Amino acid sequence: xxxxxxxxxxxxxxxxxxxxxxxxxxxxxxxxxxxxxxxxxxxxxxxxxxxxxxxxxxxxxxxxxxxxxxxxxxxxxxxxxxxxxxxxxxxxxxxxxxxxxxxxxxxxxxxxxxxxxxxxxxxxxxxxxxxxxxxxxxxxxxxxxxxxxxxxxxxxxxxxxxxxxxxxxxxxxxxxxxxxxxxxxxxxxxxxxxxxxxxxxxxxxxxxxxxxxxxxxxxxxxxxxxxxxxxxxxxxxxxxxxxxxxxxxxxxxxxxxxxxxxxxxxxxxxxxxxxxxxxxxxxxxxxxxxxxxxxxxxxxxxxxxxxxxx
Amino acid sequence: xxxxxxxxxxxxxxxxxxxxxxxxxxxxxxxxxxxxxxxxxxxxxxxxxxxxxxxxxxxxxxxxxxxxxxxxxxxxxxxxxxxxxxxxxxxxxxxxxxxxxxxxxxxxxxxxxxxxxxxxxxxxxxxxxxxxxxxxxxxxxxxxxxxxxxxxxxxxxxxxxxxxxxxxxxxxxxxxxxxxxxxxxxxxxxxxxxxxxxxxxxxxxxxxxxxxxxxxxxxxxxxxxxxxxxxxxxxxxxxxxxxxxxxxxxxxxxxxxxxxxxxxxxxx
Numbered sequence: 001x002x003x004x005x006x007x008x009x010x011x012x013x014x015x016x017x018x019x020x021x022x023x024x025x026x027x028x029x030x031x032x033x034x035x036x037x038x039x040x041x042x043x044x045x046x047x048x049x050x051x052x053x054x055x056x057x058x059x060x061x062x063x064x065x066x067x068x069x070x071x072x073x074x075x076x077x078x079x080x081x082x083x084x085x086x087x088x089x090x091x092x093x094x095x096x097x098x099x100x101x102x103x104x105x106x107x108x109x110x111x112x113x114x115x116x117x118x119x120x121x122x123x124x125x126x127x128x129x130x131x132x133x134x135x136x137x138x139x140x141x142x143x144x145x146x147x148x149x150x151x152x153x154x155x156x157x158x159x160x161x162x163x164x165x166x167x168x169x170x171x172x173x174x175x176x177x178x179x180x181x182x183x184x185x186x187x188x189x190x191x192x193x194x195x196x197x198x199x200x201x202x203x204x205x206x207x208x209x210x211x212x213x214x215x216x217x218x219x220x221x222x223x224x225x226x227x228x229x230x231x232x233x234x235x236x237x238x239x240x241x242x243x244x245x246x247x248x249x250x251x252x253x254x255x256x257x258x259x260x261x262x263x264x265x266x267x268x269x270x271x272x273x274x275x276x277x278x279x280x281x282x283x284x285x286x287x288x289x290x291x292x293x294x295x296x297x298x299x300x301x302x303x304x305x306x307x308x309x310x
Numbered sequence: 311x312x313x314x315x316x317x318x319x320x321x322x323x324x325x326x327x328x329x330x331x332x333x334x335x336x337x338x339x340x341x342x343x344x345x346x347x348x349x350x351x352x353x354x355x356x357x358x359x360x361x362x363x364x365x366x367x368x369x370x371x372x373x374x375x376x377x378x379x380x381x382x383x384x385x386x387x388x389x390x391x392x393x394x395x396x397x398x399x400x401x402x403x404x405x406x407x408x409x410x411x412x413x414x415x416x417x418x419x420x421x422x423x424x425x426x427x428x429x430x431x432x433x434x435x436x437x438x439x440x441x442x443x444x445x446x447x448x449x450x451x452x453x454x455x456x457x458x459x460x461x462x463x464x465x466x467x468x469x470x471x472x473x474x475x476x477x478x479x480x481x482x483x484x485x486x487x488x489x490x491x492x493x494x495x496x497x498x499x500x501x502x503x504x505x506x507x508x509x510x511x512x513x514x515x516x517x518x519x520x521x522x523x524x525x526x527x528x529x530x531x532x533x534x535x536x537x538x539x540x541x542x543x544x545x546x547x548x549x550x551x552x553x554x555x556x557x558x559x560x561x562x563x564x565x566x567x568x569x570x571x572x573x574x575x576x577x578x
Contacts, residue, residue: 100504108515130506130511133505133506133509133511134504134505134506134507135502135504135505136505137502138502
């Protein structure tokens with residue numbers, strides 16, 4: 001990037017925010033879910049989180065060294081990517097899979113496209129989808145409490161019974177960071193309270209998904225099914241932490257609403273009409289790809305311009 | 311211009327051959343024929359089969375088009391080229407069905423689609439229609455073999471990463487063949503390959519990496535001051551070519567002095 005910065009006209013608000021500070025808040029907000037994951041799945045989860053974060057930092061540092069760029073590991077974004085990636089992995093994956101995932105997230109999705117702020121899709125989710133396609137067996141091996149069962153969502157899809165309380169509390173099978181709705185919502189509140197995110201994307205995502213489920217799932221006004229769908233899988237993690245990623249969401253509020261609705265509809269289509277039970281990660285990366293188009297139709301009008309004059 | 315070119319090429323049939331293999335490799339340098347490159351290179355054998363089939367069609371169609379270059383009227387040259395190419399594709403397709411049915415099955419639709427492969431039409435337009443049959447034959451052979459090598463390399467890499475196989479033989483079997491300890495082959499067969507590499511996205515990853523590598527080598531040469539010519543597709547340097555209306559002119563490394571840009575200016 002050149003040194004030219006595009007600045008709008010005055011007045012400007014001066015804030016003390018920096019990338020590192022925002023990333024620190026995101027890490028803080030991710031901690032409840034990460035800690036719950038470690039509590040829920042044991043020390044193996046901690047090991048995966050550590051491997052993921054360390055390898056993300058090393059790959060970013062190596063890439064900066066090889067391409068002779070300014071070292072960017074201190075902005076903390078690699079830590080966030082590593083943490084998010086680990087929270088999107090099932091606890092039983094081997095260590096090398098985590099390293100491959102970190103490589104794909106940092107080098108291919110993030111750095112090759114220009115580093116932080118230039119990535120076209122969420123690095124952690126892009127990497128998760130890469131891993132799911134590459135290693136379908138390892139990535140869908142959810143074991144919990146020595147009981148190698150399906151995730152609640154898969155059970156729900158197959159017509160089984162699920163316990164919604166457990167899904168909200170998080171004592172269920174799933175990826176490391178996605179199980180506990182409570183922990184994720186605490187993190188989400190931290191994000192909102194510290195001003196990192198606002199509710200435009202998250203709320204429209206969750207509401208449009210709920211509306212889609214009510215309209216098209218064929219269950220009528222079944223609150224049990226709806227709450228299981230809302231609490232299950234990566235929906236909460238995606239809605240609070242992944243879909244709200246600054247680089248890959250639209251800038252304007254109007255754009256963010258369109259983006260949230262698109263996310264909800266896509267997730268609904270994948271979960272209800274698709275072959276697999278989960279669809280959040282694909283919905284988010286596909287919506288990420290739509291962001292440039294959404295930006296195009298949601299450009300705000302300049303003051304004094306526009307109007308439907310003929 | 312083309313007469314001078316012909317006499318120069320005539321004296322040396324090696325030049326067009328090397329040109330196609332390395333300097334203007336259709337896949338890595340000219341970026342032509344991307345559709346079969348990405349679609350059929352799921353294994354080394356498939357890539358090689360596709361490459362050799364294309365090479366056969368390319369060589370024969372180049373010869374015939376070169377022989378007929380003074381007879382075919384300029385205005386209908388594209389349909390005429392297509393008819394010639396399609397005939398050879400049909401012949402080669404029938405041969406494959408008769409003698410290599412397994413390869414034919416795995417390449418499937420992409421055999422008939424050779425007709426619309428831009429390498430073949432591109433060489434017909436850029437080279438065979440301007441040069442004598444011998445030079446054209448060697449140009450077709452060079453381009454075809456360059457395509458074959460590129461596809462085989464892509465196919466081999468994708469197969470190795472995506473399926474843990476080399477030319478259809480799994481790593482574990484290779485370990486057994488070279489009398490490695492049994493534990494090695496057991497370990498190898500227990501590893502899970504990165505399956506995405508034999509799917510469509512893997513083709514893009516591998517092609518991008520290989521192209522980046524050869525661009526890196528080329529840029530180093532440029533930095534050292536070794537002048538590389540601007541790839542034209544006809545064996546000439548676009549910078550020194552007077553034919554500004556040529557549809558095959560290519561951009562300069564940093565977009566300066568590009569023929570295509572000039573043409574647009576003229577249109578304005």
